[in-house]
Amino acid sequence: MTSKQNILDGIRKNVRHDIEMPDIDAIVPVQYEDSLSKFVEMVKFVGGHARMLEPDEDINDAIRRNYPEAKVVASSLPYIKADKDPDMVQDAGELADVDLGVLEGRVAVAENGCVWIPQTMKERAVMFISQCLVIIVDRNDIVSNMHKAYEKVSSTEYLYGCFISGPSKTADIAQALVMGAQAARDVTVIVR
Amino acid sequence: MSTRHSKAAKSFLENVERSEWHDNTLWGVRVKRDRMSKSLPEWERLRDAASAIKRHTLSHLDEYLEKFSENAQRNGVIVHWAANAEEFNAVVLDILKAHDVRKLVKSKSMLTEECEMNPYLEAHGIEVVETDLGERIIQLLDQKPSHIVMPAIHLTQEEVGELFEKELGSEKGNSDPTYLTYCARESLRNEFLTADAGLTGANFGVAETGEIVICTNEGNADMSTSVPKLHIAAMGIEKIIPDHKSLAVFHRLLARSATGQPSTTFTSHFRKARPGGEMHIILVDNGRSRMLAQEKHWETLKCIRCGACMNTCPVYRRSGGYSYTYIIPGPIGVNLGMARDAEKYHDNASACSLCCSCDNVCPAKVNLSEQIYSWRQELKSLGKAPMTKEMMSRGMKTVFDRPALYNLALKCSPLINAAVTCSQAVSLHLWGKGRSLPEFAKESFHSMWVKGKVKNDK
Numbered sequence A: 001m002t003s004k005q006n007i008l009d010g011i012r013k014n015v016r017h018d019i020e021m022p023d024i025d026a027i028v029p030v031q032y033e034d035s036l037s038k039f040v041e042m043v044k045f046v047g048g049h050a051r052m053l054e055p056d057e058d059i060n061d062a063i064r065r066n067y068p069e070a071k072v073v074a075s076s077l078p079y080i081k082a083d084k085d086p087d088m089v090q091d092a093g094e095l096a097d098v099d100l101g102v103l104e105g106r107v108a109v110a111e112n113g114c115v116w117i118p119q120t121m122k123e124r125a126v127m128f129i130s131q132c133l134v135i136i137v138d139r140n141d142i143v144s145n146m147h148k149a150y151e152k153v154s155s156t157e158y159l160y161g162c163f164i165s166g167p168s169k170t171a172d173i174a175q176a177l178v179m180g181a182q183a184a185r186d187v188t189v190i191v192r
Numbered sequence B: 001m002s003t004r005h006s007k008a009a010k011s012f013l014e015n016v017e018r019s020e021w022h023d024n025t026l027w028g029v030r031v032k033r034d035r036m037s038k039s040l041p042e043w044e045r046l047r048d049a050a051s052a053i054k055r056h057t058l059s060h061l062d063e064y065l066e067k068f069s070e071n072a073q074r075n076g077v078i079v080h081w082a083a084n085a086e087e088f089n090a091v092v093l094d095i096l097k098a099h100d101v102r103k104l105v106k107s108k109s110m111l112t113e114e115c116e117m118n119p120y121l122e123a124h125g126i127e128v129v130e131t132d133l134g135e136r137i138i139q140l141l142d143q144k145p146s147h148i149v150m151p152a153i154h155l156t157q158e159e160v161g162e163l164f165e166k167e168l169g170s171e172k173g174n175s176d177p178t179y180l181t182y183c184a185r186e187s188l189r190n191e192f193l194t195a196d197a198g199l200t201g202a203n204f205g206v207a208e209t210g211e212i213v214i215c216t217n218e219g220n221a222d223m224s225t226s227v228p229k230l231h232i233a234a235m236g237i238e239k240i241i242p243d244h245k246s247l248a249v250f251h252r253l254l255a256r257s258a259t260g261q262p263s264t265t266f267t268s269h270f271r272k273a274r275p276g277g278e279m280h281i282i283l284v285d286n287g288r289s290r291m292l293a294q295e296k297h298w299e300t301l302k303c304i305r306c307g308a309c310m311n312t313c314p315v316y317r318r319s320g321g322y323s324y325t326y327i328i329p330g331p332i333g334v335n336l337g338m339a340r341d342a343e344k345y346h347d348n349a350s351a352c353s354l355c356c357s358c359d360n361v362c363p364a365k366v367n368l369s370e371q372i373y374s375w376r377q378e379l380k381s382l383g384k385a386p387m388t389k390e391m392m393s394r395g396m397k398t399v400f401d402r403p404a405l406y407n408l409a410l411k412c413s414p415l416i417n418a419a420v421t422c423s424q425a426v427s428l429h430l431w432g433k434g435r436s437l438p439e440f441a442k443e444s445f446h447s448m449w450v451k452g453k454v455k456n457d458k
């Protein structure tokens, strides 16, 4: 407690100004006429794949077609055929052999290809430890920019949530871009 | 300056090919950043807003910190306060001991570098594994980061190949970056699965919600905190922002400024501990509250650590991170070092040609060059440091000995924007006294300055 008091007292003693909060709403952010195609373009730009779910196409078939080699599929979504359920595993480590994780995104952002995925499962490791990811988003959940995205996120409750924009990547060795640093190497967003 | 610093600086500068690569590569990142900034018509409005939000928050920092900590506690997070590095290290060790932690995985945090946490924990028997690829590389080499966003930018792929051959058993002679990255991926996966705790930094702390936000491209902060059950987050008190609305502004600026990406791959929001887990946040002062009183320098605290000022700085690009004596190099590092201990770090203040390029790229509009100028004045008035070559660190000297560099300084400073609050630019002439600076044509510099005045008077 004393450190807290010392720090706060130090701040009060040292602050020399009283500056007002700016009006962030005064910024006019970029708006895309066709936010769906911008979103698809940006998912590709950040190294992911994006595809539309055809009318009458079964989501499980679509996933299989995209990842025919995935042996272990993990998902807690009731409509997804999976071998492992992140809600049911005892320990996050049990997900270490997952080839494909299937997740639902709640907000998709056209300006940067981000998809908001709140933790709705017991072990969120599925979002990172899976070799590949399929993220399902609803076309009505696409917004133009981050201002709109955070407006939506703010109205929800979550213990953890992540904006994911394409596959994990690094350029730490000689600035050469490599997909698949620690988390998913390959990400497909399916828009329905 | 530690010996390993000076050694690394020496080897960096002796290798002409390497320093040219370094220069060109970082300039390439700057160009990518420009492309991104130009894709948003509202870019300058965002920078203005970011600066104003930070100024506001810092001027009410006590209130926002209290709000943040109340909300975090309401979320079940355990909040600690550390006045300095010693307290911080002790708090981390206490938490780890209470949980019987032997192995700690961590994501990148300049704060833990500042506090020299790793050696402290290691001395107490804790194995610390850096999980950001660049940080892991330099950890295995027993070096320090030479850039805050690209910590291993001073190394070649061959050097990394040799290192991994020795440390991770990778193929002899294979220095393909994809291959090496995958070797590290395999080895780090094993670390995540066997660690007892994860430690992260924080890019932002949101007062309204009590959550911390971490931006990474690799996903290592998330791996570090979704496998082990214990999460410790270390955050400097200046990282507080009011709300999600502000976060949107910073999010849009950060990755675009840092690497020229529209977003980092992962923007992770930690609000509560995982089911069955435990989450701690340590709020660290370590000289920050003191900086608030430095009338000319408190705005350094607006920095969001994007690294853009390093990528654009002609001195940094040519001399490398190790030629600075403070743990954070480049324009922001010069200022942070001076604010921390002007006596100890004053030689860095000479590492600047006052080209103002850093000011123009900074997403939070930190007036970096203006501050460097005023540090020089302050040093001068103390009779401490005449601006001579003798006070420069070795790396700087090498750069300043090559006047051709100054051509570059001019080239990389877009003249129209460069002016800003650059009244201190005059000092460039002073600095040039006793040296020949023919390439800095007086006219062009002067006109740049005049344009700035015109702009400011509007």
Ligand code: SF4
Pocket (backbone or CB within 6 Å): B309, B312, B313, B314, B315, B316, B330, B331, B351, B352, B353, B354, B355, B356, B357, B358, B359, B368, B369, B372
């Ligand atoms: S003003 Fe100084 S610190 Fe800033 S970019 Fe130019 S040389 Fe570097």
Ligand code: SF4
Pocket (backbone or CB within 6 Å): B302, B303, B304, B305, B306, B307, B308, B309, B310, B332, B361, B362, B363, B364, B365, B366, B368
């Ligand atoms: S001072 Fe500005 S440009 Fe430099 S690291 Fe900080 S935020 Fe980025």
